[in-house]
Amino acid sequence: MQVTLNGVPADLEQTATVASLVAMHGGEHRRVAVAVNGQVVPRSRWETTGLATGDSIEVLVPTAGG
Amino acid sequence: MTTHDVLPALEREEATDPLVIAGETFTSRLLLGTGGVPSLEALERAVVASGSQLVTVALRRVEASTSGALLEVLDRCGVRLLPNTAGCRTAREALLTAQLAREAFDTSWVKLEVIGDETTLLPDAVELLDAAEHLVADGFIVLAYTNDDPILGRRLADAGCAAVMPLGSPIGSGLGIRNPHNIALLRDAVDVPVVLDAGIGTASDAALAMELGCDAVLLASAVTRARDPERMALAMRHAVEAGRLARGAGRIPRRWHAQASTPMEGLPEL
Numbered sequence: 520m521q522v523t524l525n526g527v528p529a530d531l532e533q534t535a536t537v538a539s540l541v542a543m544h545g546g547e548h549r550r551v552a553v554a555v556n557g558q559v560v561p562r563s564r565w566e567t568t569g570l571a572t573g574d575s576i577e578v579l580v581p582t583a584g585g
Numbered sequence: 586m587t588t589h590d591v592l593p594a595l596e597r598e599e600a601t602d603p604l605v606i607a608g609e610t611f612t613s614r615l616l617l618g619t620g621g622v623p624s625l626e627a628l629e630r631a632v633v634a635s636g637s638q639l640v641t642v643a644l645r646r647v648e649a650s651t652s653g654a655l656l657e658v659l660d661r662c663g664v665r666l667l668p669n670t671a672g673c674r675t676a677r678e679a680l681l682t683a684q685l686a687r688e689a690f691d692t693s694w695v696k697l698e699v700i701g702d703e704t705t706l707l708p709d710a711v712e713l714l715d716a717a718e719h720l721v722a723d724g725f726i727v728l729a730y731t732n733d734d735p736i737l738g739r740r741l742a743d744a745g746c747a748a749v750m751p752l753g754s755p756i757g758s759g760l761g762i763r764n765p766h767n768i769a770l771l772r773d774a775v776d777v778p779v780v781l782d783a784g785i786g787t788a789s790d791a792a793l794a795m796e797l798g799c800d801a802v803l804l805a806s807a808v809t810r811a812r813d814p815e816r817m818a819l820a821m822r823h824a825v826e827a828g829r830l831a832r833g834a835g836r837i838p839r840r841w842h843a844q845a846s847t848p849m850e851g852l853p854e855l
Contacts, residue, residue, distance in 0.1 A: 525646040549656070550690060552686065553685075559684040561688060579644040580645065581689060582643050583619035583620050584618065584619060584643025584669055584671050585643075
């Protein structure tokens with residue numbers, strides 16, 4: 520299915536969840552936050568939150584900042 | 586008390602005069618931002634030299650982030666993390682960013698930044714106050730980056746912000762404190778801690794902030810973009826301590842004419 524991942528079109532498996540997405544795209548980071556369509560998905564709901572065609576997903580990680 | 590007892594006594598007094606934000610105690614009054622660091626090694630040395638106990642971090646898309654070791658470094662330094670909402674332009678963006686930061690960093694503390702444009706990075710007062718109200722209602726401990734406006738500062742404090750953080754001058758400009766009078770007025774206008782945030786260029790700017798009555802100083806670029814970040818971090822630590830001591834000591838009034846310190850009585854006629 521087609522989604523927008525961090526502003527870029529991406530093709531995900533139909534069975535993709537937030538948890539599977541983070542496993543693929545979270546990289547080495549142990550602290551990750553995810554928003555789907557402008558709503559925060561708490562870590563406790565990553566496994567059970569499925570994704571749908573057209574979803575806009577942001578996968579964010581810590582970085583240095585003022 | 587002999588003169589030899591005075592210095593240790595003053596130092597003990599300083600140690601028992603901590604910065605308190607939302608019930609949390611900090612012996613250091615210097616908050617350090619991590620943005621602009623040349624390397625994680627330089628950051629670690631700068632954090633240690635600064636003595637800072639509260640350090641800002643941000644969230645960005647994974648593709649654009651710095652190394653995943655950032656938090657390991659900050660953990661090693663034993664500092665508390667203060668996520669920011671840098672780059673947000675609206676209250677809605679700031680609220681979502683703060684909620685994401687709460688998830689990622691496991692803290693409800695947030696440095697609230699809502700900027701009006703990219704050229705000045707000045708706060709958008711209307712969106713800022715709206716964001717502060719929503720964040721406080723959502724249970725956040727809000728440290729609000731704001732203009733050097735005593736009235737807006739009071740509005741933010743009234744909205745429940747845990748600290749009000751006026752800019753000295755635009756972020757990263759290094760122009761120092763452009764309106765010391767407003768900073769002093771803001772200090773008197775609110776009961777929560779006032780943290781001078783943004784615009785610091787060098788150590789004397791940080792000392793001035795404390796002399797004006799600020800409770801702490803938050804700076805990033807002045808250290809991270811200095812030629813020698815570690816040395817500048819140490820300079821800032823001393824400047825904040827010196828400014829705090831000078832504020833407590835009470836400066837002499839400014840005079841138009843000279844006032845001799847050597848007595849005129851007993852001056853010989855030569």
